[in-house]
Amino acid sequence: MAAAFKTVEPLExxxxxxxxxxxxxxxxxxxxxxxxxxxxxxxxxxxxALVKLGNTTVICGVKAELAAPAVDSANKGYxxxxxxxxxxxxxxxxxxxxxxxxxxxxQFIADxxxxxxxxxxxxxxxxxxxxxxxxYCDIICLDYDGNLLDASVFALLAALKNVQLPLVTINxxxxxxxxxxxxxxxxxxxxxxxxxxxxxxxx
Amino acid sequence: xxxxxxxxxxxxxxxxxxxxxxxxxxxxxxFLQGDTSVLAGLYGPAxxxxxxxxxxxxxxxxxxxPKVGLPGxxxxxxxxxxxxxxxxxxxxxxxxRTAISLVLQVLSDAGSLxxxxxxxxxxxxxxxxxxxxxxxxxxxxxxxxxxxxxxDPTARQEQEARAIxxxxxxxxxxxxxxxxxxxxxxxxxxxxxxxAAQRAATTIFQFYRDSVRRRYSKS
Numbered sequence: 001m002a003a004a005f006k007t008v009e010p011l012e013x014x015x016x017x018x019x020x021x022x023x024x025x026x027x028x029x030x031x032x033x034x035x036x037x038x039x040x041x042x043x044x045x046x047x048x049a050l051v052k053l054g055n056t057t058v059i060c061g062v063k064a065e066l067a068a069p070a071v072d073s074a075n076k077g078y079x080x081x082x083x084x085x086x087x088x089x090x091x092x093x094x095x096x097x098x099x100x101x102x103x104x105x106x107q108f109i110a111d112x113x114x115x116x117x118x119x120x121x122x123x124x125x126x127x128x129x130x131x132x133x134x135x136y137c138d139i140i141c142l143d144y145d146g147n148l149l150d151a152s153v154f155a156l157l158a159a160l161k162n163v164q165l166p167l168v169t170i171n172x173x174x175x176x177x178x179x180x181x182x183x184x185x186x187x188x189x190x191x192x193x194x195x196x197x198x199x200x201x202x203x
Numbered sequence: 204x205x206x207x208x209x210x211x212x213x214x215x216x217x218x219x220x221x222x223x224x225x226x227x228x229x230x231x232x233x234f235l236q237g238d239t240s241v242l243a244g245l246y247g248p249a250x251x252x253x254x255x256x257x258x259x260x261x262x263x264x265x266x267x268x269p270k271v272g273l274p275g276x277x278x279x280x281x282x283x284x285x286x287x288x289x290x291x292x293x294x295x296x297x298x299x300r301t302a303i304s305l306v307l308q309v310l311s312d313a314g315s316l317x318x319x320x321x322x323x324x325x326x327x328x329x330x331x332x333x334x335x336x337x338x339x340x341x342x343x344x345x346x347x348x349x350x351x352x353x354x355d356p357t358a359r360q361e362q363e364a365r366a367i368x369x370x371x372x373x374x375x376x377x378x379x380x381x382x383x384x385x386x387x388x389x390x391x392x393x394x395x396x397x398x399a400a401q402r403a404a405t406t407i408f409q410f411y412r413d414s415v416r417r418r419y420s421k422s
Contacts, residue, residue: 100279107280115387 018201025054037154039162047163047187051155055145060155061138062163066177069125069132077124077132081109083139083152090144105148109139112153116193119160123188127170131177135163153195163187215355215403220322220414222330228306230331234323236355238313241320243327247303255302260295263303267320270309281317285324288371288381294334303333314358315343317369317383322407329415338374340407342400343367346388352399368396372404 006013006024017024027033033054042048045061052058069076083105087095098106113119124133137159139152164184170177216237225231228244248261255262265286267278289305305327307320321341328335345356345364353360361367366386373380379397388396 100283103276103279104283107276110276111385115385117387 014201035154037158039158045159046165047159047161049155049158049162051151051158053147053151053154055143056141056147056151057143058139058141058148058151058155060152060159061140062159063136063138064163064165065134065136066126066131066168067134069129073121074129075125076121078134079110079113079119079121079124079137080134081113081137081139081156082106083109083141083148085141085144085148089141093144105139105152108149109137109152109156112193112195113156116191118157118189118191118193119187120190126168126177131168131170133165135160147197150195150197153193157189157192157194160187160189215406216357218407218410220326220410222326222414222418228327228331230327230329230333232323232326232330233310234319234326236315236319236322237357238311239315239319240310241316241323242308242310243320243323244306244308245303245327245331245333246306247331247333248298248301249304251300251302256300257295259299261293261298261301261303263290263293263295264305265289265324266304266306268306268308270312281320284317284371284381284383285320288321288339289324289328291380292335292337292339292373293328294336297334312358314356314361315341315369317341318343318355321369321371321381326411326414329411330418336375338408338411339371339380340374340404340411341369341371342403342407343369344396344400346386346392346396350392352396354399354403366392368393368400370397370400372401374404374408377401377404 022028036052038050040048041050042061046064047062048060050057050059067078083102085093085099085102087093093099124135126132137156139155141148164186167180167183167185168177169180219235221233223231224233225244228246230245231243233240233242251262263286265282267282267285268274269278285305293303305324307323309316318341321339325339343355344367345353345360346366346368347353347363348365356364356367364386366384366388368382368384368388370379371381372378384393
């Protein structure tokens with residue numbers, strides 16, 4: 001009966017709850033859903049985190065690779081975030097090239113990293129002009145139940161804090177890089193941004 | 204036409220606008236802010252593909268083409284911002300199951316590109332005669348390292364700024380339709396920039412009126 005009313009008059013359905021200052025799932029207006037985070041579950045990644053905000057499930061995996069820095073910024077490494085919304089997470093996403101929402105979310109995450117300066121690209125440089133780290137941050141939504149951006153930022157931060165980078169030195173004689181897998185250091189995370197989304201229900 | 208706000212501190216670059224210059228789209232406009240210029244073309248309301256049509260309103264689509272290269276993730280993000288701003292003002296419920304396509308081509312970028320896109324989009328919507336609940340305009344503010352606010356920054360001013368804030372301001376009660384920030388600023392600074400943008404919006408809306416009046420007084 002309530003489900004039928006929700007389909008026919010969705011706005012009126014929400015207004016009935018908002019009058020009592022709560023929402024259909026019983027939450028107060030300022031209350032978050034049950035949040036859980038699972039760190040380091042993907043052993044093949046250098047850092048990973050799985051975040052659940054209610055039913056919304058987002059997993060972030062960070063892989064670190066080596067590359068030569070760009071010519072115009074020889075002392076900077078790279079951070080490449082990518083948000084994927086596969087057709088698994090919600091029926092409105094079809095398989096194929098990334099849609100607008102996925103690309104806009106990827107740009108949003110890139111902006112958050114850049115604006116907050118949570119990772120300074122200069123910290124990722126190993127040898128000026130020769131070698132730097134590239135951090136590929138893949139954020140994949142497994143279950144889309146709203147509030148994707150908050151969950152993605154949280155997953156990204158948790159995964160980056162979990163990253164352990166091996167020590168890389170450049171052998172002066174041969175000029176080749178030597179990776180010491182026994183000695184690992186965490187990333188320097190300077191700022192910890194937290195995302196919060198709001199909706200305004202206009203009366 | 205150079206516009207200057209009260210106080211003389213927050214100055215906008217000379218604006219220029221031409222409406223109805225393209226023959227194929229239902230509405231078209233080119234908007235110039237100093238050396239930044241964007242050409243907008245609007246098709247609609249037209250028949251929508253069945254996969255894209257919405258049962259109760261028009262489906263709005265925005266395409267932003269950069270000056271050089273193929274559209275990338277940044278263009279997609281800006282398309283989403285422009286689409287959400289337009290959806291807030293276009294009365295889509297009057298044209299259900301139709302498609303409205305807005306195509307923007309960047310002709311030159313000398314700073315404040317997103318606000319120029321917003322202005323061109325609104326002028327194209329006006330030129331096409333689509334039903335709108337309100338008009339909107341785009342204003343970019345640059346927050347300099349010493350805290351001064353510059354409106355409509357040039358490319359050089361944007362590079363030197365600590366933060367760049369772009370707002371889409373509605374003509375009804377100067378409400379904020381869209382806000383996007385690059386860099387970091389405090390909440391107080393953001394509110395000061397917003398207040399400056401809302402003051403500048405009045406001048407821009409007057410410019411819209413003058414442009415439309417000029418266009419229709421000829422014919």
